[in-house]
Amino acid sequence: MPYNSILNWIVFTDPMQNGYYPYSVYNLPYDIGLKLWELLGGLIAWLINLLVPGNCVSTWLVCDQVANVFAIILMVVVIFAVGFIINLTMIWEERKVLGRMMDRRATKIGPLGYFQCLADGLKTFMKENIAPKKADKKIYWWALALVIGVSVLVACMVPLSGRWFIADYGTGLLIIFGLFALAPFLILCAGWAQNNKYSLIGGLRAAELMISYEIPMLLLLTGVILMTGSFNINDIVNAQYENTWYIIPQFLGFIVFLICAIAESERVPFDLSEAEAELVEGWQTEYAGMKWGLIMLGDYFRGYVACALVVIMYLGGWMLPYFGSTPVPELVFIAKVFLVFFIFVWARAALPRVRTDQILNIGWKILMPLAVVNLAIVIALRMGGVF
Amino acid sequence: MTEKMNADKMWVTMGPQHPFSHGLWTLRVKVDGEIVVDAEPEVGYLHRGWEKECEQRTYAKIIPMADRLCYSASMTWSHLYCKAAEEALDIEVPERAQYMRVIADEICRIQSHLMWLAAVGTDLGNLTVFLWALREREFFLDLNVRLCGQRLTTNYPRIGGVRSDMPYYFERDCMRAVEHFEKTLWEIIGLTDESSIFVSRMKGIGYITRKDVANLGITGPAMRGCGVDYDVRRDDPYDAYDQLTFEVPVLKEGDTYSRYMVRIEELFQSCELIRQAMKKLESIPKTAPYRVKVPRCVPAGTTCAKIEDPRGESIMYLVSDGSERPYRLKVRSPVFVNVSASKNMVVGNRIADIPAIMAMIDMCLGETDR
């Protein structure tokens, strides 16, 4: 036969057998990426082989090393796509739940109103891209790109289950917190670069808000880590499956962390930096059109990360109490994230905005001592041998 | 030296297009960090020359114009104008029309205060209050539609009475609306008054002394929240108000929270007034006249008529010269004076408090600029 069969080229292999497989455990997105590449690359290789039989490009396309490279690229795309869809669903959930609490029905386009987000995204995409003349061009664009980029990076670094992760790093939670904490600095730069008094005030407010609410969060993180004994997210989730969900011994910490998470995501009641009634849009005033659309997505990504942290640290991650690991632990995790997000939306519907100095009061004078108390409880439990 | 000292203070212009300003006006504030040290309101974007236009029209044609002075308090403005014309003509309005005007005024007051409550919710960041207050307002706008065919600019009073009598089943609808509203107002209060965030954002800011309030001419709920016990309906009564008993809420603290509480209490009192007026209307025969015929030309002289608008004390000063058109018609709007006093209320507070303080004044640009 002068032509090879297509099945010579499209061969689905086990990712763990690939000599260059970068992880030590099974990784689902990598598997999906590898299979996608084997499909696509095999198809292209077969086509090229039809035209020029026996060439080296086709064999190069399906060899192990190249498959690995492309599998990693496609894995990242898959993780981003799934994160994006979760984000869109979170926006949809917020609008629907908020609408019903306000005694109205929100978003009617599409099945249960799901396509409204796509319609909004399309609308924002069509807008004109303008920048103020006197703004500091470099910082204006770079700060924006970094804010969005860092938010998306953090959202993709949150693992959805034991087999859905980008990197199984030993210091999991710490890296997520570190990237989370990068945002205030970038928002400050963005607010200053727009050459607008409102943005300046908004940027300052956002920075001071986030910095003062990260300290209780870190103290509570220490509590969880002490109870587990490791930074690794896998270890934390497994420890919660073996003992109990950490919400029970650290209930105080759960409440404080919930409040800090709402503050860090810049949602009402803590959304001073984008207080529409006072400062138009705060630090986003001069970002119009698609830039604003991306900033809003970035905000929801960070909201997603905050909810995911709550679920990982206090609500048992992707494991259920008696059943343990389910066939699709990712769905369990996402369901729990949506549940926590429902509480965020409820707070938004019921509460007005808190003033700047009152926010700082709450953060420094109320939440931080409570976080320290929580740490003391954890230490007492650990030394008493209960955990 | 002074430039160096003032280098860190900057003038921030809030408006004319700004999400919190209900209407088109500018508030320029000088901020030192977060604290306001100076303020200067600028109005006049909506000046239509209303008073000069009135000199071109006959007396009956000015009633719809008076409605458009403030769209949400239109019933009281046209009532005020008709009262001024009637006092110039020196005629007495029939009793049935007096009670109808009282009921229409109180419906207007409830509906205007609910609009204010919705605005307070938005300014402080809680959109649920906005939607719930507007949902309740719909019942009273429906009452307006039944009474005169229009939701907002009602054109209901006439010189010499009212336009038409009560439609059938109006009493039943009115009582239903009032009873329903008295229950659901407690739900809205549960979101505002019982929320400590709301209260802490309103207490202790926007403070004015009682002496300043009287001197600067602030009237209405803003004045009664500072300790001045004066209400035109009780002290200088007109129409049927001297036959009805009601309380005038007065609080002494003088900050934003007391102005808010005064308006909420006024909502309850308006419900009470509507109930009493409806009861008294039952004793007046249904065939009693609701309108008297008035001559076309008003005798020469000056008149000054006062009324209690939802926002304060409004006055119309009418100079007539014996012809069928007014010679001069001056409108004193309560919001005009309240806004001019905003400097005293805003200085010393934070920039984040400005929406809360200005929301309590209940701006309406139509009557400020005329």
Place this chain on the structure above:
Amino acid sequence: MADNDIIEAPSYEDTISLLKAKFGDKLVFRTSTKKNNRAINQKRRIFLSTDRETIYPLCEYLHGKLNYEQATSVCGVDWVDHLQVVYHITNYFTAVMVEIEVDVPNDDPHIASVTPIWGGANWHERETYELFGIIFDGHPKLERLLTPQSYEFYPFRKSYKLRGQE
């Protein structure tokens, strides 16, 4: 009773008698002939007219001694041969309102400002200035308020005709 004691709630008759005693014939009292007006029948309105020189001492007396706390309105009227400023002053305790008319000649439209006495008259006087051209001496900031700063005419004078008038 010392001369600078404030009477908190002077009644209608007290006010008229005290004003007559202090200012004599500089004030001209009018009585109203309206029969159906409740406020006039229940004695809550006082009508006066006076001249330019007495208006400031009169207002000081009303505010300082008779406790008329609120300058409710200050407006202008254009009688073609002269201008007129009309003040309305209210007492919060008795609900009595005093209406004062002051004539101002066309060629010298100056009058003392009552803003130092009542802050509430500030914007009223600015509005009267920009619409009629009456200049209030002693006003802290006599600028145009409602009309644009570039206007050079006074819109509410009878000499300014709207479109559609002859």
